[in-house]
Amino acid sequence: MPRxxxxxxxxxxxxxxxxxxxxxxxxxxxxxxxxxxxxGPPMTTTPLDVLRTSLRDLTCADPRLxxxxxxxxxxxxxxxxxxxxxxxFLDLRDRYGxxxxxxxxxxxxxxxxxxxxxRSEYVLRVEGRVAARxxxxxxxxxxxxxxxxxxxxxxxxxxxxxxxxxxxxPDAEIDEAVRLTYRYLDLRRGPLQxxxxxxxxxxxxxxxxxxxxxxxxxxxxxxxKSTPEGARDFVVPSxxxxxxxxxxxxxxQQLKQLLMVAGMDRYFQIARCFRDEDLRGDRQPEFTQxxxxxxxxxxxxVMGWVESMALAVTRGVAPERPIAQVPFPVLxxxxxxxxxxxxxxxxxxxxxLVDLGDAVAxxxxxxxxxxxxxxxxxxxxxxxxQGGISRGQIDELTEMAKRFGAGGLIWLAxxxxxxxxxxxxxxxGEERATAIARAAGAGEGDLVLIVADRDIHAQxxxxxxxxxxxxxxxxxxxxxLAYVWVHQFPMYQWDADARRWDATxxxxxxxxxxxxGLLETSSGDLAAADPGDxxxxxxxxxxxxxxxxxxxxxxxxxxxxxxxxxxxxxLQGYSDESMVERFGGILEAFEYGAPPHGGIxxxxxxxxxxxxxxxxxxxxxxxxxxxxxxxxMLAAPSPAExxxxxxxxxxxxxxxxxx
RNA sequence: GGACCCGUGGUGUAGCGGCCCAACAUGCCAGCCUGUCACGCUGGAGAUCGCCGGUUCGAAUCCGGUCGGGUCCGCCA
Numbered sequence: 013m014p015r016x017x018x019x020x021x022x023x024x025x026x027x028x029x030x031x032x033x034x035x036x037x038x039x040x041x042x043x044x045x046x047x048x049x050x051x052g053p054p055m056t057t058t059p060l061d062v063l064r065t066s067l068r069d070l071t072c073a074d075p076r077l078x079x080x081x082x083x084x085x086x087x088x089x090x091x092x093x094x095x096x097x098x099x100x101f102l103d104l105r106d107r108y109g110x111x112x113x114x115x116x117x118x119x120x121x122x123x124x125x126x127x128x129x130x131r132s133e134y135v136l137r138v139e140g141r142v143a144a145r146x147x148x149x150x151x152x153x154x155x156x157x158x159x160x161x162x163x164x165x166x167x168x169x170x171x172x173x174x175x176x177x178x179x180x181x182p183d184a185e186i187d188e189a190v191r192l193t194y195r196y197l198d199l200r201r202g203p204l205q206x207x208x209x210x211x212x213x214x215x216x217x218x219x220x221x222x223x224x225x226x227x228x229x230x231x232x233x234x235x236x237k238s239t240p241e242g243a244r245d246f247v248v249p250s251x252x253x254x255x256x257x258x259x260x261x262x263x264x265q266q267l268k269q270l271l272m273v274a275g276m277d278r279y280f281q282i283a284r285c286f287r288d289e290d291l292r293g294d295r296q297p298e299f300t301q302x303x304x305x306x307x308x309x310x311x312x313x314v315m316g317w318v319e320s321m322a323l324a325v326t327r328g329v330a331p332e333r334p335i336a337q338v339p340f341p342v343l344x345x346x347x348x349x350x351x352x353x354x355x356x357x358x359x360x361x362x363x364x365l366v367d368l369g370d371a372v373a374x375x376x377x378x379x380x381x382x383x384x385x386x387x388x389x390x391x392x393x394x395x396x397x398q399g400g401i402s403r404g405q406i407d408e409l410t411e412m413a414k415r416f417g418a419g420g421l422i423w424l425a426x427x428x429x430x431x432x433x434x435x436x437x438x439x440x441g442e443e444r445a446t447a448i449a450r451a452a453g454a455g456e457g458d459l460v461l462i463v464a465d466r467d468i469h470a471q472x473x474x475x476x477x478x479x480x481x482x483x484x485x486x487x488x489x490x491x492x493l494a495y496v497w498v499h500q501f502p503m504y505q506w507d508a509d510a511r512r513w514d515a516t517x518x519x520x521x522x523x524x525x526x527x528x529g530l531l532e533t534s535s536g537d538l539a540a541a542d543p544g545d546x547x548x549x550x551x552x553x554x555x556x557x558x559x560x561x562x563x564x565x566x567x568x569x570x571x572x573x574x575x576x577x578x579x580x581x582x583l584q585g586y587s588d589e590s591m592v593e594r595f596g597g598i599l600e601a602f603e604y605g606a607p608p609h610g611g612i613x614x615x616x617x618x619x620x621x622x623x624x625x626x627x628x629x630x631x632x633x634x635x636x637x638x639x640x641x642x643x644x645m646l647a648a649p650s651p652a653e654x655x656x657x658x659x660x661x662x663x664x665x666x667x668x669x670x671x
Numbered sequence: 672g673g674a675c676c677c678g679u680g681g682u683g684u685a686g687c688g689g690c691c692c693a694a695c696a697u698g699c700c701a702g703c704c705u706g707u708c709a710c711g712c713u714g715g716a717g718a719u720c721g722c723c724g725g726u727u728c729g730a731a732u733c734c735g736g737u738c739g740g741g742u743c744c745g746c747c748a
Contacts, residue, residue, distance in 0.1 A: 092708075099705035112708070132698090149706055157708090174699060177682050181697090181709085185683060189740045243747055263748090289747045290672095415674090415744065517748070556748085566748065615748085639741065 063108075067137055067169075073109025075156045079142040086111055086161060087137045087169065089200070090130055091180045100127040104138060104161075105180075107205060112151070112160040113138050119162065126166040133179060135170035138163050188630075192644040195635055204631065210329060211620040211632050215282055217328040218302055218616075221321050227278040227304065232267040234260055234284070239594070243287035246297070254661030260286035263613055265520065266598050268305040269570060272609040273601045280304040282616065291639045293628040294562065294618055301565065302619075305611030311553055311569055314610050315342075315497060318557060318567075322614075326493060330623045336360060336494035340557075344500040349468060353391075353475020355501070358561030359494040361487035363478050365471055368392050368462060371451035375444050377436060379419075383464040390464040392452040393474050395481050398459035399425035399433075406435075412480065413463060418473040422462040424449045434460075479561060488560070490625060495564075499555040500524065503531075504583065506543045512585030513541055513548070519584060520577065520598075521552040521568035522610070531579055538582035547583050557614065559622050567612025574602040 063071055068087040075084070091105035102113040115127040123140075130136065140163040151157035176194050177186045182202045191198040198204050219229070238245045238259035245259035261267075263285050271279045283303040291297065306314055319340055326335060336359060348355050351364045368390045372380040380390050406423055413421040424434035426449045430442070437445045452460045461477055463470045482488055503523055504513035515521065523531060530550035533541050541547070553569035571577040578599060581591045592599065620632040630636040637643050657664060 092710095094707045094710050095704085096707060096710075097704040099707080101707050101710085103708070110708095114706080116705070118705085146706080149708090151708055153708080174681065178698070181682095184697090187678085187682085187740075189678095190682080192740090287747065290745085292747085293742080295747070563748065613748085638739085640739085642739090644740090 071108035072104050072106045072111045073155055075111050075142050075159050075161065077144055077158050080144050080159065082142050083139065083164075084142055084161065085137060085139045086113075088135070089179075090132055090134045090136060093127075093130060093132065095128065098124075100124065102127060102130065102136070102138075102163075104136065107209075109155055111156045112154070113140065113163050113166075114143075114160050115163045115166070120164050123163045123166045126168065127163070130166070130168065131172065131174075133172035133175055134168055135172070137167040137169055139165040189638070189644060192636070192638060195645045199634065207620070207624045207626065207632050208634055210624050211616075214325065214329045214620050214623065215616065217325045218280075218282065218321075221324050222280045222304070225278070225317070225321075227280040228276055230271060230276065230279050230281060232261070232264040232281065232283065236261050236267070239266060243289050246286045246288045249660040249662060251660055262287050263301060264303050265518065266595075268303060268611060269520065269598060269606075269609065270601055272305055272307045272572075273604065273606045275307075275607075277307045277607075278304075279306075279611075283613075291637065291641060293630075294615075294621070296617065296629060296633065296636055297641055299629070300616040301613040302616055303611070303613045305609060307607040307609045309569070309608065309610050311499070311555060311610070314567060314569070314612060315499075315555055318612055318614075319495075319497075322495060322557070326623070330493070333623075334492050336492050337496075340495040340497050342497040342499065345498055345502065345551075346500070348498045349471045349475075353471040353473070353478060354561070355498050355556060356558035356561060356563040357475075357496060357498075358479065358482070358488060358558075359496050360489055360492050360560060361482050363393050363395065363482060363487070365391050365393055365474050365478070366452045368448060368451055371448045372464075375440055375448075377439055379422075379464055383466075383470075386466070388464060388466045389470040390462065391470045391474050392448075392460050392462040393478050393481075394452050394454045395459040395461065395485070397457055398481070398485070399427065399457040401425065401459055409461065409477065409480075413473050413477060416473045416476050417469055418463050418465055420463075421477075422464070424452075424454070424460040424462070426450075426454055426456055426458065428456055492560075493622070494560055496558050497555055498558060499553075500551045501554040501556070502548070503527075503550040503552040503580075504547055506548060507585075508543075510585060511541060513545070513583045515580075515584055517552065517554050517556075517566055518568055519581065520570045521554045521580075522571045522576070523580075524551045524553055527551050531576075531583060533583070538579065539585075539587070541583065541585070545583075553610070555612070557612070559619070562618055562622060563615075564619055564622075565612055565614035567610060569608070569610035572602060572606040572608050574599050577602060 067085070069084045070079075070086060072086055072088045075086075086104055088104040088106040088111075091103040091110055093103075094101040098117040100115040102115065103110050104113050115124050117124040138161060140161045142159050143162050145151075145158060145160055175197055176190055177197070178184050179197060179200050186198075199208065223229070235248060235258040238247075238257075239262065243262050245262065248258040248260065250256045250258060261283075264281060264283050268279055268281075281303045283301050284298055285301050286298050287295075288297060289295070304318075306317065323335070323338065326333070341359065343351070343357070345355055348357050350367070351357070352359075353365050369384060372390050373384060375381075383390060401423075406421075409423075410421040422435050424432060424437070424445055426432045426446060430446060432442055432445050432449065434445055440448070448462075449458075449460050452462075454460045461474065461481075463473045463477075465473065501516055503516065503521065505516050507514040527550040530546040532547060533545045535542065554566065555568065556566035557564045571580060577595075578591060581595065586594070617629040617632060621627070621629045624632060626632060635643065635645065642648065652664070
């Protein structure tokens with residue numbers, strides 16, 4: 013039965029608009045001319061009338077005083093029922109909001125009979141008249157709280173068992189295994205629902221900004237050839253070619269570079285990626301990346317685009333959250349390690365590392381001397397106001413430092429009148445110890461933590477302690493978003509077991525022009541690598557974007573000539589044959605005219621988590637897996653059917669323990 | 672592969688050798704109630720304490736194993 017279209021429509025749903033400010037790029041303004049502020053149309057909003065259906069006129073968030081006296085139909089879930097006998101209140105809920113329904117036995121006995129039998133989470137359709145609430149009965153906590161729907165007819169669209177956990181309490185703490193088993197019910201609850209909606213807006217904003225800037229959205233296949241990006245591949249056996257397998261992509265890396273060879277110029281994709289590694293709070297076996305690649309670009313072009321895009325998206329999705337610094341700070345890898353002990357530093361607080369090499373030199377303390385002689389570093393951080401730390405807490409931190417690979421942890425706590433506590437005060441003497449603490453920037457009442465170790469290791473351990481202490485002291489403002497670029501990574505790191513150079517990030521990354529001559533071995537034979545090779549000093553055209561101490565993603569300007577790419581692969585230990593076997597496609601493609609190109613991949617799950625204040629990406633994924641890779645709702649993975657294996661030409665080898 | 676934490680009515684917790692065939696809150700069921708909005712009041716049902724084994728006169732409680740969940744290291748961009 014068609015109804016007249018109601019006239020009170022067109023309330024915008026989401027009004028997050030994307031206005032992209034031009035941001036300068038790089039420290040050298042000329043080098044940062046960069047690209048392309050977004051001046052496209054405003055972001056889409058959802059007009060209200062599209063939400064009207066034959067089962068409802070409005071959503072449960074809509075009724076207002078202006079509707080008073082109208083006969084309207086709402087549909088939704090029973091959030092709560094308050095039964096006062098002859099009078100029953102039902103809070104009707106959908107994802108937009110809540111409207112109070114009143115059922116009066118004297119007004120509509122049939123509706124009252126239905127309402128008496130209704131329970132939480134029943135799905136109802138209610139027709140009634142919108143009435144203004146009387147003085148003193150309005151509810152300012154509800155957007156619809158000035159009115160209520162006086163039920164004339166209630167239809168039960170669906171009944172509901174008692175749910176395994178409460179839907180209507182956003183603060184209820186529920187075992188995560190139960191939440192995952194009934195994910196569809198968890199998704200019905202406010203907090204998770206809001207996060208999934210926020211993620212949807214994030215992806216929408218990403219798409220709109222890229223389309224408006226001329227990027228082409230291209231889908232790449234999921235059944236591809238295994239590519240060595242470091243992680244284990246998920247493998248899919250082929251029925252048509254028994255014994256052969258596809259791999260699921262760890263990322264669309266080669267495909268997007270081939271799209272550049274194809275002249276696509278600007279590509280992006282919201283790409284599902286797969287890595288068969290152990291799970292963590294920020295790692296799931298399947299995850300989503302914003303993958304993009306651009307042609308005819310140098311490093312500032314890509315960083316510039318990504319920065320303006322990230323700003324636009326952030327302002328569209330989380331407009332209320334302050335961004336720490338714009339343009340984003342740019343650190344070299346070396347700087348990031350030396351100042352923060354991390355290549356993904358959290359810049360929401362200071363507590364920077366200090367080199368104490370000069371201060372401890374000649375102190376006659378064997379640990380320091382031997383480390384310095386061996387070319388290592390003595391580094392420290394000063395934790396303000398923590399001089400009163402207990403012995404037990406120091407032991408705990410020492411344990412942690414050891415777990416992170418340090419030999420030990422030295423501490424100093426200068427007190428009043430030149431006194432000083434600490435683990436090495438006796439060995440150093442009070443005077444020397446005080447001088448070291450002062451060199452670290454510590455004053456009375458502060459705590460200095462010192463690690464002496466091989467270069468990088470000292471910084472890395474302190475970097476972790478810095479994060480740990482900041483966490484304990486609550487130094488990071490949870491509201492602030494601190495984006496930071498880190499670039500000029502080393503091209504390679506030495507793999508002592510395989511005796512070859514390993515790409516630190518991406519095997520396709522190009523090299524900084526100044527370091528082109530370093531793509532060499534000492535022997536001159538690329539196949540005979542040695543840890544002292546010049547290649548170990550080469551820096552890559554590689555850039556990472558970090559946000560609040562999480563790596564959001566990274567990218568690079570790629571080699572686009574066959575010669576240089578092959579040279580880099582050779583340094584990474586590939587023979588000519590294995591190179592052709594694994595990368596033959598892209599090497600050949602580069603013989604047919606490849607434009608200079610580069611790009612980046614950003615973790616959408618991590619981004620969504622950070623923008624919604626979560627520390628775990630499961631909280632922004634609709635259907636995540638447990639830390640052992642199970643889907644508790646669908647009970648996946650499950651044992652293979654014998655017929656399936658047979659068809660694929662596979663047999664299952666029993667584990668030794670199973671006999 | 673390793674370390675640590677957790678597992679008690681539907682949910683969240685308490686109990687940590689006998690006082691416990693287990694307590695509290697909430698939820699659930701029933702009755703009463705015409706202005707509630709975390710409605711209220713009265714009554715009731717509901718757990719052999721993840722599972723297996725051991726120690727003990729006696730185990731939710733101690734020990735071993737196992738399964739499941741989480742965090743971290745290794746692994747992973």
